[in-house]
Amino acid sequence: MNSVTLTRQTEDFSVFDIDRVRADFPILQLKVNGKPLIYLDNAASCQMPQPVIDRLVRYQTTQHANINRAVHYLSEVATMEYDSARRKLQQFVNAREDREIIFTSGTTDSINLVMHGYGRKFIKTGDEIILTTLEHHSNIVPWQMLAKEKGAIIRVVPINDQGELDIDEYEKLFNERTKFVGLIHVSNALGTINPIQRMIKFAHRFSVPVLIDGAQAAPHMALDVQALDCDFYVFSAHKLCGPTGVGILYGKATLLEAMQPFKGGGDMITSVTFEETIYNTIPHKFEAGTPPIAAAIGFGAAIDYLTNIGLDHIAAYEQTLLEYATATLSEIPGLRIIGTAAEKTAVISFILDGIHPHDIGTILNQDGIAVRTGHHCAQPVMQRFKVPATSRASFAFYNRKTEIDALAAGIRTVQKVFL
């Protein structure tokens, strides 16, 4: 391990030092259109700190080979490091066993794996799948594909004007035909934190398994899948300071064992003849082919980095950003915040009277400010609020209040252009 990583891992982050955190992210030194980058698109993808970059370099320069195959030195090192990354993820979500962590290419891939592995095996004609209005397209489209194939029915939990799920309606949707629940932990479009523990508990009264899309939750709060008692939990590395191209599916071992494989190929088998193939045990059964080894090891390093700062510290700091941003942006005449749930992560979706989000995004970019504009792959949410799109500022623990001031100033500039 190099010195930078060692130093980081032994330092105490109990007092949140924003300057020290920012110094870890080389990209934050970038200038865009001659202005310092103000990166407020963290819900789409988060930036990578130096220790994770260093870990990727170290892997590629001293440890790379294919895993689970050869007996030579590098293959053994790479396999060990890959397995170690799996254990880091196990600890991060507090899974019972490391074989309950499947490496996938990301959240979307994880959901598709559950759809193919669980859904196609256990969901039948006339069965009902419960989703919510807040879902990202990645937790809608696979289930629609399944419903179409099987003749199953999708039931949707509505939201109120604040962007919170209607829990009474959720509970009313259950009946003997309900066979699956797909539920977003934190809304990517609005930031709403859903009361998933209570919702999981209710689903289990009907023996219905629940998949939690944790893409927007995992970066912002401590997780405990055993306490939540969720059946599946999925998220991507690149929203947690890790590389793109890797994510996980956590699943209860009994469910993963009952599932059919999704992708066929190498590593997911015990033996193959042309007459019969015997599948490997979990997690290998679901990791056909050479996995994203480097990315998974980088994911492990990102987990170390975040754990070292502490998810509780991150959550507390981000809440101060949310409060400040909500207060600051609310002062701007003609600005309306979409999504005002009582429980939110640091995401502000907003619209400006008479100004399209794409124009807002382009003009803010001129000041070096990166926000997301569009429907955020959550068109049902947009339809619910009767807007085609919003602008979204999503904050990470390396953002600071001066950047929120700059965003507010940028928004006023946009308004002046369109006066």
Add this chain to the structure above:
Amino acid sequence: MHTNSLYQEVILDHNRKPRNYGQLDPASHHAIGHNPLCGDRLDITLQLENDHINNIAFQGDSCAICKASASMMTTAVKGKSRDDAETLIQEFRELATGKLDLDQPHHLGRLTVFSGIRDLPTRVKCAILPWHTLHAALNAIANTSTEAQDETQMVSGNS
């Protein structure tokens, strides 16, 4: 390029007061254009008589670039022949994607205010959507999208 040079007064004016805004009824040709990247949607109706665009209207939810482009397009093609309209469509597409040599003769006139869009790849589709939709309407394609490469990929029916 400086973004504010894109948001010039003529574009802002057409955004504030779009010309030919609405829907023609009856219309001889009609198409709806979608930009799936932002959810924008544009509806174009026109009355074609003796191969001339006698009247044209547009409506929809879109950004300033798209709305101004649509508004200026309707004023540019109204009264023109189908062939002249197709020439403008082709020239505007080339302008927006940076392929048009502005020093060579062309028919775009004031539409060249959109030349700056070529430096903003994510916004090129906003400017092109109205032209794309007009092309679809003239060729009797009911639904189109900025993602359609050619007519064979366009989806018909209501989506």
